[in-house]
Amino acid sequence: MASGRVFKLNTGxxxxxxxxxxxxxQPDDAYNSVLTAIKIGYRHIDTAVYYNNEKEIGRAIKDSGIPRKEFFITTKLWNTFHRPDLVSKAFEESLAKLQLDYLDLYEMHWPCAFIYDGDNLLPRHENGKIILDHTVDFTETYAEMEKLIEGGKVRAIGVSNFSVRNLKKLLKTAKIIPAVNQCELHPYFPQNKLLDFCTAHNIHMTGYSPLGSSDSPLMKNNIVIDIAKKYNVTPAQILISWGIQRGTSVIPKSITPSRIQENFKDIALEQVDFDKLSSLRTTNPQRLIIPNNWDCDEFIYGEDNEDDN
Ligand SMILES: NC(=O)c1ccc[n+]([C@@H]2O[C@H](COP(=O)([O-])OP(=O)(O)OC[C@H]3O[C@@H](n4cnc5c(N)ncnc54)[C@H](OP(=O)(O)O)[C@@H]3O)[C@@H](O)[C@H]2O)c1
Known part of the structure; x- marks a missing residue:
């Protein structure tokens, strides 16, 4: 059902x-899986500098023979490139690796700056902690990203892993409202207040880890399994359908052709089943599947009721 479905962004x-x-x-898997996905009909591809596969994804897009204008390609500014003098350089490097002359969406990956250390994306102190860059604030990084829009090589800019608190701060100085906030979203971590805030501010949300990521506890949840049986579909298709029915786009990952095919289909859930999935967090203690604050000063996820549900 969803193969042709789209959501409107605030860019139009x-x-x-x-x-x-x-x-x-991994690079070879990324090439093969993206090519498979494109053949199945996916046109929205999500990558990032941090995933170390932009080059192979660019090659897969090119080798698919599908015209560029049919795709929606997202990549992300990594934390070591937050300094205003590095944003445009990082952006151009991503474009070159992807062999594209424009991006559909460029996101700030995290609201958190690390010091620049060349190819080292995770600069660490001897004690193992990330070396943060306290000289730059994410509002300054975002202002630099806004200039990329003027340059015409990106159609939309957005953020990722932004809490309500950080969005409020960003919106005080942003000239361009982020088109998208990409965050972890699934029934064990629905982030309802964050979704409400984004909806109210015309910021679309993309849900990452919609299946609950690797070795997902969600896929083994009996309620998810029972609902899947009722519709004669798989647990993955139920989780994908739930995400879309909330008004969020979803970006399931797989390197397995049969799963890539399976994940490209959603169904319409009856309200009763949608509600059951939405209430899973109340009975299940497991919430955030990707807990990652990068030792960062800026609050990302945690004990903030504003970001809780
Ligand atoms: N912005 C951010 O900070 C951020 C963070 C995390 C993720 N993301 C994005 O969101 C994407 C999705 O998140 P994710 O990769 O964490 O997790 P996910 O898509 O929720 O789950 C991926 C895992 O589920 C397996 N899988 C996929 N389809 C399946 C199916 N139909 N049945 C059973 N298992 C299935 C995959 O295995 P196989 O591959 O072995 O088939 C893989 O282990 C990422 O790939 C990335 O593009 C963004």
């Missing part, structure tokens, strides 16, 4: 409801 353009995730896809 659209984003396909089901995208294709590529985190943890």
């Amino acid at each position: 353009s659209t984003i396909p409801a089901i995208g294709f995730g590529t985190w943890q896809s």
Whole structure:
């Protein structure tokens, strides 16, 4: 059903409801899985500098023979490139690796700056802690990203892993409202207040880890399994359908052709089943599947009621 479904962005353009995730896809797997996904019909591809596969994804897009204008390609500014003098350089490097002359969406990956250390994306102190860059604030990084829009090589800019608190701060200085906030979203971590805030401010949300990521506890949840049986579909298709029915785009990742095919189909859930899935967090203690604050000063996820549900 979702193969042709899209959501409208505040830029006036659209984003396909089901995208294709590529985190943890090793370069060869990324090439093969993206090519498979494109053949199946996916046109929305999500990558990032941090995933170390932009080059192979660019090659897969090119080798698919599908015209560029049919795609919606997202990549992200990594934390070591937050300094205003590095934003445009990082952006151009991503474009070159992807062999594209424009991006559909460029996101700030995290609201958190690390010091620049060349190819080292995780600069660490001897004690193992990330070396943060306290000289730059994410509002300054974002202002530099806004200039990329003027340059015409990106259609939309957005953020990722932004809490309500950080969005409020950003909106005080932003000239361009972020088109998208990409965050972890699934029934164990629905972030209802964050979604409400984004909806109220015309910021579309993309849900990452919609299946609950690797070795997902959600896929083994009996309620999810029972609902899947009722519709004669798989647990993955139920989780994807729930995400889309909330108005969020979803970007499931797989390197397995049969799953790539399976994940490109959603169904319409009856309200009763949608509600059951939405209430899973109340009975299940497991919430955030990707807990990652990068030792960062800026609050990302945690004990803030504003970001809780
Ligand atoms: N912005 C951010 O900070 C951020 C953070 C995390 C993720 N993301 C994005 O969101 C994407 C999705 O998140 P994710 O990769 O964490 O998790 P996910 O898509 O929720 O789950 C991926 C895992 O589920 C397995 N899988 C996929 N389809 C399946 C199916 N139909 N049945 C059973 N298992 C299935 C995959 O295995 P196989 O691959 O072995 O098939 C993989 O282990 C990422 O790839 C990335 O593009 C963004």
